[in-house]
Amino acid sequence: MSDDADADTEAVLDALFATIEDRRDELPEGSYTASLFTHEKGENATLEKIGEEATEVILAAKDDDREELVAESADLVYHLLVLLAMKDLTVDDLRAELKDRF
Numbered sequence: 001m002s003d004d005a006d007a008d009t010e011a012v013l014d015a016l017f018a019t020i021e022d023r024r025d026e027l028p029e030g031s032y033t034a035s036l037f038t039h040e041k042g043e044n045a046t047l048e049k050i051g052e053e054a055t056e057v058i059l060a061a062k063d064d065d066r067e068e069l070v071a072e073s074a075d076l077v078y079h080l081l082v083l084l085a086m087k088d089l090t091v092d093d094l095r096a097e098l099k100d101r102f
């Protein structure tokens with residue numbers, strides 16, 4: 001992996017969160033993320049997804065399925081980021097909270 005690719009990987013949470021905020025503000029048609037910010041799906045759908053994905057994380061861990069655990073963790077983190085954006089919080093708020101505990 002090149003240094004550039006490493007840098008992109010390290011910055012992916014910020015890039016993903018910026019995309020989520022953009023979807024929230026622009027609501028482009030055909031975007032799953034945008035649909036979570038509209039009545040089409042909405043806050044309840046996002047909260048349900050977080051519950052579902054957390055359960056899937058637990059099941060993958062219990063099955064010792066490392067690949068599935070990473071995939072379901074990514075789904076969970078993505079939906080958590082959507083929820084933060086829904087509440088006008090940012091990934092920096094999350095980072096600051098984690099840093100305070102470090």
Ligand SMILES: N=c1c2ncn([C@@H]3O[C@H](COP(=O)(O)OP(=O)(O)OP(=O)(O)O)[C@@H](O)[C@H]3O)c2ncn1[C@@H]1O[C@H](COP(=O)(O)O)[C@@H](O)[C@H]1O
Pocket residue numbers: 016019020023030031032033034074075078
């Ligand atoms: N990281 C994600 C991401 N992770 C998970 N998901 C979606 O979350 C849903 C997960 O639900 P499930 O696994 O239960 O699958 P599903 O049963 O098909 O979903 P539903 O029909 O129940 O909604 C799927 O629709 C996934 O596509 C994501 N959708 C989008 N992103 C990123 O968000 C950004 C914006 O993408 P758009 O949503 O296409 O604008 C892009 O950078 C994407 O990579």
